[in-house]
Amino acid sequence: MRVLGIETSCDETGVAxxxxxxxxxxxxxxxxxxxxxxxxxxxxxxxxxRDHVRRIVPLARRVLAQAGLTLADLDGVAYTEGPGLAGAxxxxxxxxxxxxxALRKPVIGVHHLEGHLLSPLLATPQPAFPFVALPVSGGxxxxxxxxxxxSYRLLGDTLDDAAGEAxxxxxxxxxxxxxxxxxxAELAATGVAGSVTLPRPMKDSGDLDMSFSGxxxxxxxxARREPLTQQRKADIAREFQDAVVDVLACKALAAxxxxxxxxxxxxxxxxxxxxxxxxxxxxxxxxxxxxxxxxLEFCTDNGAMIALVGALRLQSGMTTDYAFAVRPRWxxxxxxxxx
Ligand code: KG4
Ligand code: ZN
Numbered sequence: 001m002r003v004l005g006i007e008t009s010c011d012e013t014g015v016a017x018x019x020x021x022x023x024x025x026x027x028x029x030x031x032x033x034x035x036x037x038x039x040x041x042x043x044x045x046x047x048x049x050r051d052h053v054r055r056i057v058p059l060a061r062r063v064l065a066q067a068g069l070t071l072a073d074l075d076g077v078a079y080t081e082g083p084g085l086a087g088a089x090x091x092x093x094x095x096x097x098x099x100x101x102a103l104r105k106p107v108i109g110v111h112h113l114e115g116h117l118l119s120p121l122l123a124t125p126q127p128a129f130p131f132v133a134l135p136v137s138g139g140x141x142x143x144x145x146x147x148x149x150x151s152y153r154l155l156g157d158t159l160d161d162a163a164g165e166a167x168x169x170x171x172x173x174x175x176x177x178x179x180x181x182x183x184x185a186e187l188a189a190t191g192v193a194g195s196v197t198l199p200r201p202m203k204d205s206g207d208l209d210m211s212f213s214g215x216x217x218x219x220x221x222x223a224r225r226e227p228l229t230q231q232r233k234a235d236i237a238r239e240f241q242d243a244v245v246d247v248l249a250c251k252a253l254a255a256x257x258x259x260x261x262x263x264x265x266x267x268x269x270x271x272x273x274x275x276x277x278x279x280x281x282x283x284x285x286x287x288x289x290x291x292x293x294x295x296l297e298f299c300t301d302n303g304a305m306i307a308l309v310g311a312l313r314l315q316s317g318m319t320t321d322y323a324f325a326v327r328p329r330w331x332x333x334x335x336x337x338x339x
Contacts, residue, residue, distance in 0.1 A: 001075040001315050002026070004060065004099070005307025007093030009084025009112045010138070011036075011043045013055040014303030017067045017074070020311035022298055025122055026162035027066035028304045030297075031055040034107055034179065042168075049087035056095050063303075071103055078310020081109025082327030083139070089326035097324040106319040108310045113140060113332045114300055115305035116267040118149065118312070127263050127292040130335070134195050134257045136248060136276075137268030137300075138164035138179070142332075143208050143255045146265070149312055150337035155255050156208025163244055164271045168249040168329045170219050170240050174233045184237050185273055191231075191238025196222065198236075198243045203250050208258065215243055253287060262289045272299040313338050 007014035016028035031049050037043050064070065079096035084091055093109065100107035117133045120126065129186050130154070141158040161169065162183055171180015176187065183216045194252060201211045219236055226232070252264055264284055270276065271293055284291040300302055316338035 001311050002073055003076045003078050003096045003311040003314060004063070004074050005059070005110070005114070005303045005305070005310050006056065006077070006092040006096050007112070007301055007306045008052040008056065008088050008257050008304045009080045009082070010088060010301060011048050012301040013052050013059055013302055014023060014306070015059040016054070016303035016307040017063055017065045017069065018307035018311050020306065024029075025304050025307070026069070027063045028302065029059045029063045029066070030302055031059060038159050038178050041172060043085070045085045045087055045090060048085060049091055052088055052091035056091060071099070074105060075102075075104045075105060076100065076314040078108045078110050078306050078314070080112045080115070080306050081324075082330040084112055084328060086326060086328045089328065093324045093326050097322050101115065101322045106314055107322060107324070108314050108318060109320040109324065110290065110306050110309045110313070111330060111332055111335055114152070114335060115309050116158040117119035117144065117146060117152070117265065118309055119267050119298045119302075119305040120292040122298055122308060123292070127250050127265050127279065127290070130261050131265050131292075132252065132259055132261050133265045133267065134252050134255075135268045136163045136266065136270035138168060138258065140268060141210050141212065141248070143251060145259045145261065146331065148337060150335050152335055154333045154334045155258065155279050156210065158210045158212060160211050160213035160261065161216065163212055163248060164268070166216055166244065168269065169216045173216065173223055174237060178322050181269060182271070185241060185275070186274070187234050188237040188241040189192050190237070191234035193238055193242060195235040196239040198245050199240045200243055202299070203247050208251055208255050210247060211276050212244065215240060241273070245273070245279050248276060249283050251285055252280065256284070256287060256289055264289060264291045266291065267299065269300045
């Protein structure tokens with residue numbers, strides 16, 4: 001089954017074609033709106049929606065050409081139904097539903113986070129089920145027990161900011177451009193480990209919940225106390241990253257232990273962080289388990305993960321009505337197993 005996947009939940013327009021009959025990912029293309037929102041220090045929803053409108057059709061044409069396909073070769077269309085920005089989601093949903101209706105092919109709304117969780121299935125080797133999943137992005141820092149496609153049991157959640165949100169806000173405090181995550185990670189590379197001390201929030205809380213907003217406040221307190229030289233900023237960035245990585249690694253290991261699962265899947269934008277990858281590789285191997293990451297380009301938002309999940313669901317007969325709706329808020333644990 002060849003499925004066109006469309007992602008427009010936030011500030012990236014992603015389009016891809018996935019073939020579930022063995023071809024795998026046939027083509028994908030992405031337009032990032034980072035430059036558009038940078039002047040505002042964060043995503044401006046109305047600008048995001050308008051830019052999706054501009055990009056989506058040219059991207060779809062490019063992806064089909066790359067795959068050597070025409071619209072008639074598609075067996076279905078998938079789009080991100082939620083969670084995300086309502087206006088941005090509506091662009092992808094309306095284009096997907098209109099296209100599928102015109103082609104007389106099924107359409108399916110996909111959960112954005114399910115896309116992230118299953119994105120390591122686009123890489124080799126693929127993780128086998130069951131596994132523990134750690135989606136860490138701008139909107140989510142959670143732990144799930146994943147029994148199979150569609151079965152997601154929430155083990156732990158952030159009580160406040162998501163890990164990526166904490167990176168972005170702390171990056172802003174340090175005067176870095178939006179999005180703060182990659183910029184802060186780059187700055188941290190020149191920082192001296194241990195020269196600043198930040199807390200490890202909830203590391204020993206005894207449960208699998210997390211909290212990251214206190215770290216940003218601790219950085220703010222330091223920034224107010226002293227003028228920050230470039231080296232001091234780098235030292236703070238290093239300690240901030242060490243603290244987030246430390247908490248995420250401890251919670252992920254605790255989740256493996258609590259579930260008895262032997263595989264950890266990491267996904268979402270913060271999953272691109274090299275320190276996090278290295279720490280998890282070491283800790284998970286030491287625990288006799290395996291860790292899986294999506295390819296770097298599929299850690300952040302993309303159309304490939306939506307095409308993949310769309311194909312998995314469409315091939316089991318699930319579809320969405322052409323009279324689409326979007327779900328800006330949508331709990332992953334409410335999903336069902338495709339049968
Ligand atoms: O998954 P994603 O593209 O979008 C959401 O669904 O949120 O994740 C974006 C988040 C941003 O907060 C960004 O700062 C963060 O991922 N991020 C990183 C890195 N690359 C992206 N955070 C830390 N280190 C990175 N290398
Ligand atoms: Zn995302």
